[in-house]
Amino acid sequence: MSSNVPVPTGEFEDFYEASYGRVVALVAAMVGDRYQAEDIAQEAFARALTRWSRVARYDLPEAWVRRVAIRLTIDATRRMHRALRLSARLAARQGSQARDPLAATALHLALMRLPLPQRQVLVLYYLADLPVTDIARDCGVSVGTVRTRLAAGRQRLERELSETGEEVPRAR
């Protein structure tokens, strides 16, 4: 699923139709919840819309949206961690209303046990097929950090999957 595809036209509607699925899929793989992923993706596109005259001039507007979505994903995850004291309330509400986790496959469960930075680079590398240079730019870290996270993420994923008896993906 390559995300660095050219924008069909300069119109926001076309851009939105063409790229929404890719962005929401990436976010879903990172956060593990469809509704939260849709919320984040829609927020990212809304921000793009408010700045469309500028974003449309970029070579890859989708990369801009993806970067915003990644930032929002980090924010959302960090906020969730900070809001531990609110966990009872959040759990009660989310449990009753707005949770739609992705299929509980071993891969998904293992992925969700990874720290978010590692999960992000794995998703961007393996799902979005982005080169590490692009991932570094999207995540705001160095290429070396991306490689480190990629390696650590693979190792951690390996451990998590082995605990569930799944076959282990091997690094390239």
Added chain:
Amino acid sequence: MHDDELRTQLAELVRPVASAPVPDIQLIRRRARRRGARRAAAAATVTAVLAAGVIALVTSLPGPATGKPAVQARPPASSQPWYLAGPLPAADAAPSIAPFIVTIAFQLSSPPALVLDAFTGRQLGVVNSPEPGDGFQGVQAAGDDRTFVLASAGSTSVRFYELRLRSDGAVSFLRPLFTLPGSGGVPAFAVSPDASRIAYATAHGITVVSVGTGATSSWTAAGGSATDLSWSADQELAFVWHSLTGKGGVRILDTATPAFQGNLLAARLIIPVPDRTTLGDFSSVSNTLLTADGSLLFGTVVTGEPASPPADVPASPRAEVVEFDARTGLAMAVVTPPADESGLGSSCLALWADPAGAQLTAQCGGGPHATGTIDNGHFNADELYVPSYNFSEGRQEFIAW
């Protein structure tokens, strides 16, 4: 499983999401509009002008309709022409915070209001109450960074004043708005982002004054009191209802809709307090700050304050700023940092938010770097100048930004 298999499995995992129908673009447009505070401000301006005309028409008719909010004519307090506050910052404006602070100098007798540069602390002006012997006891800000409402309490009355600043922060003028009878001090109050309406708490509810016409509308309820008032640009008013029966919480009143029939408790309850089932260990929500676009509500949430702490174990309550969805009341995030992470203390208070709530200033404890900006959830201690204060006081009692 090789890399390609991992790719395949990942793609399969998210395939239901990726292949789902793309949501209607109107969803995105609506969402973008909510961020478009400029449009909201423009709409609010038009609405305010229309509402002022309608209220003026209504008040010229004999008596209010039964069951509607009580509307009373009140002569304008000043012959000086009234005009709306300036526009809110554009939604796509570069990140910035309001440059001027108006604070009450409680350390002085008959406290004056001081106008300060938020970045340098430089004093730009001193505003004394026109009434001899009176001092200011409350201040609130409109959304344009230059319009403030000050309140002073005398022995028999509470007086409200409008303060306008010039672009350089110097005082343009101070003019009286209206006077309330009473000697109980300044009530909780808030000024709408366009400065067209002022809401204040009464013994039985909330009254909204149209600054342009002097007309008032009241919403009442028995068995409680309202505090921590805060406006959005489209005439929604957030407040904390303290109920004697225990069913309190944060409510949002649509002051533009007559459907509330003057019943304050018909206002939408978005954050019940206390609610052991859904609120965990929340013991209070205070100092609420509704964003001008009406999408977010920030409030100081006190946790770790057990109802009956063991005598030998000191309670360690923490007061953190939490971001709530203003429509659902869902707690989105604790936006101020934990004390052990920031070293700023555990008592935090939201002071100002931009129209969309992406930028927020907050103060945590005291000392240098206690004030910072919160940019999309990230707290950064900044060199902002905010006078020290007693955290037990609400925001309106000492500062407006």
